[in-house]
Amino acid sequence: MNYLTLEELAVFWRAMTDEEKDKAEKLIEACSAEIRLRAKKRGKDFDEMFTADDDLKLVAKSIIYKVVGETMNKDVNQAPFSQFTESAGGYSLTGTYYSASIGTFFTKTDWKRLGLGSQLYGGLDICQ
Numbered sequence: 857m858n859y860l861t862l863e864e865l866a867v868f869w870r871a872m873t874d875e876e877k878d879k880a881e882k883l884i885e886a887c888s889a890e891i892r893l894r895a896k897k898r899g900k901d902f903d904e905m906f907t908a909d910d911d912l913k914l915v916a917k918s919i920i921y922k923v924v925g926e927t928m929n930k931d932v933n934q935a936p937f938s939q940f941t942e943s944a945g946g947y948s949l950t951g952t953y954y955s956a957s958i959g960t961f962f963t964k965t966d967w968k969r970l971g972l973g974s975q976l977y978g979g980l981d982i983c984q
Contacts (some may be wrong), residue, residue: 857903858888859913860920868921869928876928883924887960891916894972905971912971919966927960 862877865884872880895902906913941950967973 857906858884859891859906859916860884860888860924864917865921865924868918869925880924880928883927883960884920887920887923887962890960890962891920891970891972894967898972900972902970902972915969919962919969923960923962923966 862872862881862884865880866872892902895905906916941948943949964973
């Protein structure tokens, strides 16, 4: 089960080319799997949580839209900067990185919003 459709992504974000649709579909699938895996590690069934709670469903969709949109906006042919400045004479180079990786990236806040951000001690969930 994917938690966001291509049609929903197009509404949230923008219309996409066929090539972008293929990439977005793979990214949505990867994000959904990452959420499911994190939930499983915490003894939760996210598919069940997703279908049972309309508010959580909207939050999950908005987080996946954000992660996929950020990933799709990255230019893989250039350094992963969101901001970039260059100078000549006395050379200068400034940049702000998108994230630590070129792939999908969920923040701690994203995990908390999904109800999956609690601390683990060993393999035990201490924040129940």
